[in-house]
Amino acid sequence: MAWLCGSLALITGAGHMLTDAASLLLALAVLRFSQKKADHYTTPLAGSQRPSTQSQLLE
Secondary structure (H helix, E strand, O other), rough: OOHHOHHHHHHHHHHHHHHHHHHHHHHHHHHHHHOOOOOOOOOOOOHHHHHHHHHHHOO
């Protein structure tokens, strides 16, 4: 609809909502991944390898 009206405000508003939704999905994925229990075959993640740290780099 924004393209038909030629409204830059509507286009940027839609883009902003899209990036907000993407960041919420990323946060949910990181939350689920970080709550998984570690098994004895994997080494614990530390520092910049932690999912919560890596998600902050994307935001």
